[in-house]
Amino acid sequence: MALTGVSTSVVDMSGDTTGLVIAKGTTAERNAISSPQAGMIRNNTETDKVEVYNGTEWRTLVEAGNAIPPLTIEYLVVAGGGGGGGWGGGGGGGGLLTSTLPSLGNTPQFTLTVGIAGTGLGNPNLAGYVAGGDGGDSIISGTGITTITAEGGGGGGYYNGYSGRSGGSGGGGGISSGSSGSQNSGGAGTTGQGNDGGFGGGYTNSNGVYDGGGGGGGAGAVGNNGQASGNYVGGNGGAGVICNILPAVGATAAGVGEVSGTNVYYAGGGGGHTSGSNIQTVTYLSQGGIGGGGNGGNYYGNTSAQSGATNTGGGGGSAYGASPYGLAGAGGSGVVILKYPDAYTTSLSTGGGLTSAVDSTTVPGYKVESFTSGTGTITFS
Numbered sequence: 001m002a003l004t005g006v007s008t009s010v011v012d013m014s015g016d017t018t019g020l021v022i023a024k025g026t027t028a029e030r031n032a033i034s035s036p037q038a039g040m041i042r043n044n045t046e047t048d049k050v051e052v053y054n055g056t057e058w059r060t061l062v063e064a065g066n067a068i069p070p071l072t073i074e075y076l077v078v079a080g081g082g083g084g085g086g087w088g089g090g091g092g093g094g095g096l097l098t099s100t101l102p103s104l105g106n107t108p109q110f111t112l113t114v115g116i117a118g119t120g121l122g123n124p125n126l127a128g129y130v131a132g133g134d135g136g137d138s139i140i141s142g143t144g145i146t147t148i149t150a151e152g153g154g155g156g157g158y159y160n161g162y163s164g165r166s167g168g169s170g171g172g173g174g175i176s177s178g179s180s181g182s183q184n185s186g187g188a189g190t191t192g193q194g195n196d197g198g199f200g201g202g203y204t205n206s207n208g209v210y211d212g213g214g215g216g217g218g219a220g221a222v223g224n225n226g227q228a229s230g231n232y233v234g235g236n237g238g239a240g241v242i243c244n245i246l247p248a249v250g251a252t253a254a255g256v257g258e259v260s261g262t263n264v265y266y267a268g269g270g271g272g273h274t275s276g277s278n279i280q281t282v283t284y285l286s287q288g289g290i291g292g293g294g295n296g297g298n299y300y301g302n303t304s305a306q307s308g309a310t311n312t313g314g315g316g317g318s319a320y321g322a323s324p325y326g327l328a329g330a331g332g333s334g335v336v337i338l339k340y341p342d343a344y345t346t347s348l349s350t351g352g353g354l355t356s357a358v359d360s361t362t363v364p365g366y367k368v369e370s371f372t373s374g375t376g377t378i379t380f381s
Contacts, residue, residue, distance in 0.1 A: 069341045073338055079334045080115035081292065081331030084319060089132075089174050089186060091120070094194075095137075096219040102145060112336050112378055115152050118132055150334070155187075171187045171315070184214070214234070216293065242265055266314075267313040272296050273317075289314070297320065314332035335372055344380050
């Protein structure tokens with residue numbers, strides 16, 4: 001419908017018994033408008049929001065009639081943690097990246113991947129002389145942005161002289177079959193994402209007592225070295241880092257998965273394996289780094305290692321890898337977290353298993369959406 005023959009700049013359509021009904025339709029119908037003009041206004045029937053064309057793009061209006069704020073998206077991307085090696089080093093924490101995406105209008109679309117956990121050596125029928133599996137990468141990609149890839153944590157090295165694997169943070173070095181005091185290097189961490197794993201120690205031939213495996217590196221610190229003769233304790237995992245700006249899932253001093261807004265850590269390294277015959281109790285276990293890293297196991301205590309905490313990117317602890325001497329731990333899965341103004345909504349593609357949860361109360365004026373598994377597309381509106 002068009003109004004014709006209007007001689008003034010104001011059209012009076014006032015009335016006190018009803019309301020003005022404006023053009024309405026779906027997002028697809030809006031996008032099909034061939035030549036939208038600045039000031040054009042319509043109601044989106046999919047989002048139930050009023051939209052206005054500003055000459056460049058369609059923007060949404062809020063209740064007071066003001067245009068919603070620009071779509072700024074802060075992100076935290078944490079890859080999956082590496083698994084602990086057999087009789088060796090702890091897994092490295094997943095790579096961690098955090099920053100802000102460039103502004104791309106109010107209806108951008110991104111493809112997200114949440115990194116899977118690296119496998120730990122956990123076959124009860126086999127001796128555990130195998131490296132831990134690397135964690136999976138976590139990724140954000142889309143038109144107009146440079147792809148963001150947090151690299152999976154490196155798997156822990158294993159017995160008989162094998163170094164930790166490189167990754168977001170490197171896995172700890174395995175226990176050496178060389179002379180007393182010899183060491184195997186930890187895997188290298190990725191610059192800007194994590195740190196190196198610790199060295200694994202050698203054993204003493206005279207008494208057959210093996211030394212400790214290296215701790216996996218964490219996003220905030222290198223992994224600690226296994227004690228290389230005399231104490232035989234595995235190195236502690238490197239600490240993760242605090243990401244308070246995105247308080248959704250993570251490991252805190254009070255527990256894993258707490259939504260607290262303070263002291264939320266991610267991507268701690270896994271603890272190395274302890275092998276001394278004179279230290280059989282669970283008090284002699286290497287510690288996983290804060291941020292989801294799993295503790296290492298104890299060979300003579302027949303103690304299994306811990307896996308990294310889910311959705312933290314923590315590395316898995318190392319253990320012998322066979323029953324009854326304890327099993328190595330898997331890494332913790334990764335997570336992708338986006339923080340954006342609460343006037344916006346998101347929709348996920350079907351397939352790929354991409355799952356998320358939205359927290360709209362912890363940070364006033366913002367939504368914090370945590371993607372905890374899978375791969376898929378997210379669209380803002």
